[in-house]
Amino acid sequence: MKTVKVALLGFGVIGRGFADLLLKKQDFLRKKHNLEIKVVGIGEYNGCLVNDKGVDLKTALDLREKGQWLDKHKDWKKITGKELLEKTDAEVAVEVVPSNIKTGEPGADLIEAALKNGRHVVSSDKCAMAHKFTKLKKLAESKDVRLLYEASAGGAMPLMSLARECLQIDEIKSLQGILNGTTNYILTKMQKGGMDLQTALREAQELGYAEADPTYDIEGIDAAAKLVILANDLMGMEKTYNDVEVSGITQVTKEAVALAKKNGYSIKLIAEISGSSLSVRPKLVPEGHPLDIDGSLNGVMFKTDVARDVTIIGRGAGGLETQSAIYSDLLRVSAIV
Amino acid sequence: MKTVKVALLGFGVIGRGFADLLLKKQDFLRKKHNLEIKVVGIGEYNGCLVNDKGVDLKTALDLREKGQWLDKHKDWKKITGKELLEKTDAEVAVEVVPSNIKTGEPGADLIEAALKNGRHVVSSDKCAMAHKFTKLKKLAESKDVRLLYEASAGGAMPLMSLARECLQIDEIKSLQGILNGTTNYILTKMQKGGMDLQTALREAQELGYAEADPTYDIEGIDAAAKLVILANDLMGMEKTYNDVEVSGITQVTKEAVALAKKNGYSIKLIAEISGSSLSVRPKLVPEGHPLDIDGSLNGVMFKTDVARDVTIIGRGAGGLETQSAIYSDLLRVSAIV
Numbered sequence: 001m002k003t004v005k006v007a008l009l010g011f012g013v014i015g016r017g018f019a020d021l022l023l024k025k026q027d028f029l030r031k032k033h034n035l036e037i038k039v040v041g042i043g044e045y046n047g048c049l050v051n052d053k054g055v056d057l058k059t060a061l062d063l064r065e066k067g068q069w070l071d072k073h074k075d076w077k078k079i080t081g082k083e084l085l086e087k088t089d090a091e092v093a094v095e096v097v098p099s100n101i102k103t104g105e106p107g108a109d110l111i112e113a114a115l116k117n118g119r120h121v122v123s124s125d126k127c128a129m130a131h132k133f134t135k136l137k138k139l140a141e142s143k144d145v146r147l148l149y150e151a152s153a154g155g156a157m158p159l160m161s162l163a164r165e166c167l168q169i170d171e172i173k174s175l176q177g178i179l180n181g182t183t184n185y186i187l188t189k190m191q192k193g194g195m196d197l198q199t200a201l202r203e204a205q206e207l208g209y210a211e212a213d214p215t216y217d218i219e220g221i222d223a224a225a226k227l228v229i230l231a232n233d234l235m236g237m238e239k240t241y242n243d244v245e246v247s248g249i250t251q252v253t254k255e256a257v258a259l260a261k262k263n264g265y266s267i268k269l270i271a272e273i274s275g276s277s278l279s280v281r282p283k284l285v286p287e288g289h290p291l292d293i294d295g296s297l298n299g300v301m302f303k304t305d306v307a308r309d310v311t312i313i314g315r316g317a318g319g320l321e322t323q324s325a326i327y328s329d330l331l332r333v334s335a336i337v
Numbered sequence: 338m339k340t341v342k343v344a345l346l347g348f349g350v351i352g353r354g355f356a357d358l359l360l361k362k363q364d365f366l367r368k369k370h371n372l373e374i375k376v377v378g379i380g381e382y383n384g385c386l387v388n389d390k391g392v393d394l395k396t397a398l399d400l401r402e403k404g405q406w407l408d409k410h411k412d413w414k415k416i417t418g419k420e421l422l423e424k425t426d427a428e429v430a431v432e433v434v435p436s437n438i439k440t441g442e443p444g445a446d447l448i449e450a451a452l453k454n455g456r457h458v459v460s461s462d463k464c465a466m467a468h469k470f471t472k473l474k475k476l477a478e479s480k481d482v483r484l485l486y487e488a489s490a491g492g493a494m495p496l497m498s499l500a501r502e503c504l505q506i507d508e509i510k511s512l513q514g515i516l517n518g519t520t521n522y523i524l525t526k527m528q529k530g531g532m533d534l535q536t537a538l539r540e541a542q543e544l545g546y547a548e549a550d551p552t553y554d555i556e557g558i559d560a561a562a563k564l565v566i567l568a569n570d571l572m573g574m575e576k577t578y579n580d581v582e583v584s585g586i587t588q589v590t591k592e593a594v595a596l597a598k599k600n601g602y603s604i605k606l607i608a609e610i611s612g613s614s615l616s617v618r619p620k621l622v623p624e625g626h627p628l629d630i631d632g633s634l635n636g637v638m639f640k641t642d643v644a645r646d647v648t649i650i651g652r653g654a655g656g657l658e659t660q661s662a663i664y665s666d667l668l669r670v671s672a673i674v
Contacts, residue, residue, distance in 0.1 A: 021643065025506060033505070156644035158503035165502035166495035168370070169362060169664035188625065266625075287624065288525065288603075288631030290650045297627065297646075306358065307493035307661035309634075311650040313627045324644035327506035 003036040004334045007090035007119070009043040009081050009110050010097035014124050014151075016064060017319035018094060018326060019057040025327075035334055041088045043081035043097075043110075044070055050087055051075040081106075082113045091337045092330060095123040101216055101225060104131025115139045115147065120337065122329040124151035124322055130225035130241055133232045146336070148329035149233075153226035154179060156321035157314035159300055160233050161328055170304035172234050176272045177300030178291055179226040179280075181316045182210045182217040183249050183269045185296040190257045191266060192294070197252065209296055219248035220269060220280040227271040227278055230300075235273065245279040252282050260284055266292050338371055341671045344378040344427035344456070346418050346447050347434035351461050351488075352379070353401060354656035355431060355663060356394040362664075372671055378425045380418035380447075381407055387424055388412040418443075419450045428674045429667060432460040433488075438553055438562060441468025452476045452484065457674065459666040461488035461659055467562035467578055470569045483673070485666035486570075490563035491516060493658035494651035496637055497570050498665055507641035509571050513609045514637030515628055516563040516617075518653045519547045519554040520586050520606045522633040527594045528603060529631070534589065546633055556585035557606060557617040564608040564615050567637075572610065582616040589619050597621055603629050 008015055022037060029035045039057060042049040047070065049055045055075050063072050070076055085093060093114035099107035107128030114121050115136065123129060129136070129152045140147035150160050154177075163172060178184050182204055189200035201218065204210040216222045224244040231237040249269050260267050268291060270283040285292045290311035291299050298316030301309055315321040345352055359374060366372045376394060379386040384407065386392045392412050400409050407413055422430060430451035436444035444465030451458050452473065460466060466473070466489045477484035487497050491514075500509060515521050519541055526537035538555065541547040553559045561581040568574040586606050597604050605628060607620040622629045627648035628636050635653030638646055652658040 021506070028506075028508070156647065158499065158647070161503040162495065162499060166498040166665055167661060168668045169358070169365075170661055171365070192625075286631075288529070288629060290627075290630055290634065290636075292625060292629070293627055294623075294625030299627070299648075301650075304661070306664075307658050308652055308655075309650075310493065310495070310661075311636075311648075313638075313646075313648040313650070315645055318645075321644050324504060324507055324641070324647075327643075328503055331505045 001030065001034055001036055002334070003038055004092060004337050005038050005040045005088070005090040007041040007043065007084055007088055007093045008039050009093055009095045011042055011044050011060070011064065011070065012096070012098055013319040014096040014322055015042070016061060017323050018096065019061055021320070021323045021327070023057055033331060037330070040090050041084045042070070043084050047071060047076055047078045048081065048084040049073050049075040050077050050084060052088065081110050085114055085117050085119065090119060092120045092122060092333055094326065094330065095121060095125055097125060099125050099127035101127045101221060104128045108132040108136065111136055111147070112139060115143050115145060118143055118145060120145045120333045121147045122326060122333060123147070123149045124326055126152040126225050126229060130228045133229060134238045146333050148333060149229065150329050151322045151325035153229040154298055154300060155314070155316040155318060156324045157298055157300065157312050157316065158325060158328060159230060159312065162312060163234050163302065167304060167307060167310065170306045172302050172304050174274050174303045175230065175234070175300055176270055176291065178268055178293065178298050179223040179271045179316065180217055180269060181296035181298055182214065184298070185209050186218070187249065187252070187257065187267055187269065188294045190252070190254050191261055194254065196254045197249065218250055220246040223269060223271045223280045227273065227280060231273050231278055237276070239278055243278055245277070247281045249282055338367065338373055339671070340373040340375055341429060341674050342375050342377045342425070342427040344380065344421055344425055344430045345376050346380040346430055346432045348379055348381050348397070348401065348407065349433070349435055350656040351433040351659055353398060354660050355433065356398055358657070358660045358664070360394055370668060374667070377427050378421045379407070380421045384408060384413055384415045385418065385421040386410050386412040387414050387421060389425065418447050422451055422454050422456065427456060429457045429459060429670050431663065431667065432458060432462055433663070434462060436462050436464035438464045438558060441465045445469040445473065448473055448484070449476060452480050452482060455480055455482060457482045457670045458484045459663060459670060460484070460486045461663055463489040463562050463566060467565045470566060471575045483670050485670060486566065487666050488659045488662035490566040491635055491637060492651070492653040492655060493661045494635055494637065494649050494653065495662065495665060496567060496649065499649060500571050500639065504641060504644060504647065507643045509639050509641050511611050511640045512567065512571070512637055513607055513628065515605055515630065515635050516560040516608045516653065517554055517606060518633035518635055519551065521635070522546050523555070524586065524589070524594065524604055524606065525631045527589070527591050528598055531591065533591045534586065555587055557583040560606060560608045560617045564610065564617060568610050568615055574613070576615055580615055582614070584618045586619055
């Protein structure tokens, strides 16, 4: 049995989902992967849990369940995430901090610190990766460690691992995708429920799909950040957010949606890489097309030279669902630790 | 640079596609995978090409292009495929013979011979795999070699490698899919073109999507064979063809298709694993569902415990497209040779 030590940076929805799933899947990991994953540290914004024999995850989850902070935990130390990385001998940092979409911080800084410390990094942090992709990738290379970030673009949909592991003889020539579940939910409600944008948005907010400030979703900014990561990873580009031509769904009326529908089309917010151009904008998708998908689903169609069209559809977010991508990366890294 | 020697068993559409793509991708394989793939033998039903320094693929392709047999090739030998396996030191047998759907032969026999000889096997042969799955897998295990068959179910769609490489923490609980492009093409034409089944079938035959004898497609037999492979590979079952409850599309009328459409549904031939039951039958799929896909596309939706729904859509057949899956397997095997 191999043991891999993990420092978990962030204990929000994704971080707690990671801990919760680890408790549930311990037997599965032992039996199927002959692997013991031990969380030796958890970093929060005001302090950390540290225990080289393994942090008691159940107590940490229970505290937060009761609305308490981690400072009630026996493993609590008043240190920063960076100090945590220096204190523990974790081979892998799992960085799941909610970073700022305008700066990529504090995630980018934490990833950089972990890489400089010679740790492999698994990240779900689209903001950090979209802002500092090239710098962080080069740093990982120079330190001879791996930096994987499947969960940062497309949530539970395996996109980068699909291309890397399953389409090895293919060259990806272009791609189109729905990379934001909130806008897809809104557009679906406008089409199938005849709602206008504001009503559909309110419903999405009530159901918890959309944030109180939905700007980043409906203006296409969230999708654009993910598109940058895909362009850089899948096609070897060195794009940043400013290279994406973005227009969101705020100008889409229910009349336009109804007219499209009458003619056999859906209006979808499509993120696209074509040649060296990146764009996010509303486009017509014909009925029966692989990207004509309803609700909060995400989907990406790759156009390649051999398989031609391969489309993957899945949940673009979710505290549980996203763990599929995070653990997929973590298991890949664990194989080389 | 690593060299991997391959015996190519079969030189039909898929076998020629393999050779053709190898000629085109030699530089790509060297640069991206640091790999030289050398075909040291090609097996045909009436004899083989053998050359330990590498068979001249271009001449072999040219001969067949001109409608000639391989016996005009300088490397021709009047030996069987099994004798070829004994004569060469190929590490991998790529078995792409068109086998009989009722018996799985001659493919199953060739795979067995290759495994017994200690060769890794990559196969696109759904007939062989559907008939002899458990026996062949156990043989491979006992010989400590790999038997991979991504192309045998779903053509260019990565299904088994997706589950194995990209959904490592997930347990697949059930799946639903469209595993036959001909029937999907016919059902699409019945829906969008208002055709009856016979007219749509004739059009599919004229376009080369359907065989002169379309029985195996429209009666669901082809989809059922693929479903058996998926059940055994993805869910550890030991099913055979007789375990599948099969009904094809012959009873689907254009009136039924139109009525479904009016109510927001498409009729699709759905292959399904639910609990321990396997079935192939026409089912209603709502508009906007990931499997509501048009034309000759195939698609499979996995339901898992972590990612929840992951759907992959792609080309289920094609001399070029299928190579994506074959080479993906071959590159995986090459890494351990």
